[in-house]
Amino acid sequence: MITITVNGQSHPVDVEPDTPLLWVLRDTLGMTGTKYGCGIAQCGACTVMIDGQATRSCQTPVDSVADASIVTIEAIERDDIGRKVVEAWVSLQVPQCGYCQSGQVMAATALLKETPKPTDEDIVDAMTNLCRCGTYNAIAAAVRQASA
Amino acid sequence: MNHLFPNTTQPHTPAIANLSRRGFLGASLGVGAGALVLGVLLPTGFARGQAEGMGAVAPKPGTRVPAFLEINADGTVKLLSPFIEGGQGINTTLAQIVGEELDVDPARFVVECAPPGPDYAIVNGLRLTGGSFSTRSSYAVMRRLGATAREMLIRAAAARLKVQDGELATEDGRVIHASSGRSLAYADLAADALTLKPREDVPLRDPATFRYIRKPVARLDVRDKSTGKAVYAIDQKVDGMLYAAVRHATHFGTEPEGFGNESAVKAMPGVHAVHTLPGAVAVTADSWYRARKAVEALEVRWSKPAPSGLETIAADFSSDGMLAALKSATGKGLSAETEGDTAAAFAKAAKIIGADYDAPYLAHAQLEPPSSIARFNSKGDLEVWLPNQMPELFQAMAAKTAGLQPDRVTIHSPLLGGFFGRHFMYMTANPFPQAILLAKATGRPVKVLWSREEEFLNDALRPLSHSRFRAALDAQGHPTAIEVRTVGEGPIGRWFGAVFKSPLDSSAVEGIIEKPYAIANRGMEFVKVAHPVNIAFWRSVGHSMNDFFYEGFLDEIAEAGGKDPFALRMDLLKDKPRHKALLQAVADLSGGWRRGPYDAPDGNGKGGKRARGVAMASPFGSETATIAEVSIDGGEARVHNLWIAIDPGSIVNPAIVKAQVESAAALGLSSALFEQVVYQDGVRQSSNYDSYPILRRDHMPAVHVRIVESGSPMGGVGEPGLPxxxxxxxxxxxxxxxxxxxxxxxxxxRLSGV
Structure with a gap:
């Protein structure tokens, strides 16, 4: 049994230690806001914050984060910066299909925690999650709005 | 134009197909598969929809108010939509259209996908979400539905208040009697209203008074999608369900013949059972990750593919070989468009040019991997949760798979995590039959989820295609004739051929034919060469490549004639005011046409050179004109700006139109720059986004969109920005x-600049 802390709450989970955090969140804990896209840390749909860092949970073995603070999209509006990011996403009508947007919002929140006033280059460097609907420009505009 | 419905007034006489097991299992995906798909559909939506108008039993689709609207006590309105939301904004668009006439703010609408039923067959007697048809096919119907419902509410209020209908008005969900100051909420009137006979002659609102239509109304699902609350097929869970992971034959068409280590795999943690499926093996387990680990560990013996040939995906099949087969096809072509006398024009040409164009197989690569849940109840009835663009067809195919009548199958159609054409019926490319077979085998509800790798292996693909062009120019460099031979196969022929029967597949030639340019002599022909590959609709379908072929060759004509490509287009459009205005609009949007190369605006000669290209397209009832600004750096193209003018005739939501055009442009750019599914030795070479690169943020250009409403009949919006x-x-x-x-x-x- 491994115990992980998600959104401030402890959860004992009975899984193999190498199980990716993504599947523990989705299938064991039923927190489906974090998405499976590629499984190889390419697309970023599974992005969560681990100790404040944007992390791709599909390549994060659960036993490696037993002592960490994990924040998922389910708690994003409890975070001051996360709330600003969500408001910017809504105001600029960023999502289309929406599937990648949990990961995008997490990545944006982590970026603004680290760099409150990101340059365009910072945004390109940090916001590497894929979006098949091509909402990249709207995402960048929303990050800028949330940082204002 | 996409001729999925070539003639809406003439009843179709579809063939009833032979529903063979072989066809179903997709062992051969030749012509039989499409016939089968439509054969299954006919008893439900299609036949009943067509029967309407002959005094038939079914209601006229889109007219029965209770099939669409529920007015709730809290002031919200539930709208059951004929369409599936997958990011194109159709839920919001419908709320705007209905809300405008019903007189309810669209923000208070809750829009859900309707269950199967004849009421929803409003796309020319069919129900589907695709072909950029949703808004244009439903605009008039949904306005009338909202107006009809409002009039019923007014009559119910008149009876309740004992006043004349004419004394009543409405205001955002309430019926108002101004002279007495009384008012009633729609919710309090709904039950009475629904007992009234609807009137067929209710007047519609004067467009000059629209409050919601033509306004950038906020999309209804954006907050949920920004906070992880939106629920997709992959997020569904039912009590007692097993998770299944699948491994398909790497070599499509081969079958599992046995396992080397079944007992070892069965002993892995959480494993329930090991299964054999058509063309695949599966493991059911108590979590998907455990199921996947187990199925990956299975040692499977597969049957052998045919050594050679193009009937199936043979051991030596390759995309290069397929392209070579298209290029060398000698079959006689079908005429797709003929005008004037091309032979005479070529005979007296001052100059003749020719060129071969081709485009590869493409994957949809939508971010949500496909999944499905199947559950049988104690009576043996089936419930399925599955991504789809045609609920009635999926219901019918699910019933066929389970050996049930369709009325014993309940279909849930969740939000789509991107589709772009991915979720039509593609037989082996849909996971729901596996879920049904596994639920039967285990006696438990089963959720099948395909890993990203399985999705790249099994997605149905935008077909590879080839076109050979020839043009005749006169002494002034003006084109007098154009000929093209397009070789390949389109998805309409594959999947709907049994219904439409036309030997000419519109989805193979759209974008090549019906161009607006005044080239007097035209000879466009199509040669069908079927792919052994499972082929699909992919955002903008034939236009996704054919407009590239044609508009590229038109630039070659300009070059050969010593003309500027923009000026030549203007000249060829001189009798087409709609197109000419649109071309001028995109030029204006870009600051005036200039081809370049010129110095980049942001450097003192150090920013390098940039150049511009122009293209037009007539996709899905809309018109577009596009200008791209490109530089070349390190042998690669870098696109800085895309200017797109779109004329969809008229629109409902300008913000959604702009978002869709930008999205389509991103996908078009992604395909132009990076994408191809390559087959080698019968096997696809891409298995994930690392081996199938798609557009990333660092290649996303600025996209500038101008909407031109010419007042022409309403065209599509979701796809036209791409071609x-x-x-x-x-x-x-x-x-x-x-x-x-x-x-x-x-x-x-590898490109070189100047």
């Missing part, structure tokens, strides 16, 4: 003077 982008980019590259891109993706070619 102009690949040719505009290729034409911009050509403006550097060194390369003419005739084969996609552009990344295959």
């Amino acid at each position: 102009g982008v690949p040719p505009a980019v290729a034409n911009a590259i050509a403006a550097f003077g060194n390369q003419r891109i005739r084969s996609l993706p552009i990344s295959k070619t």
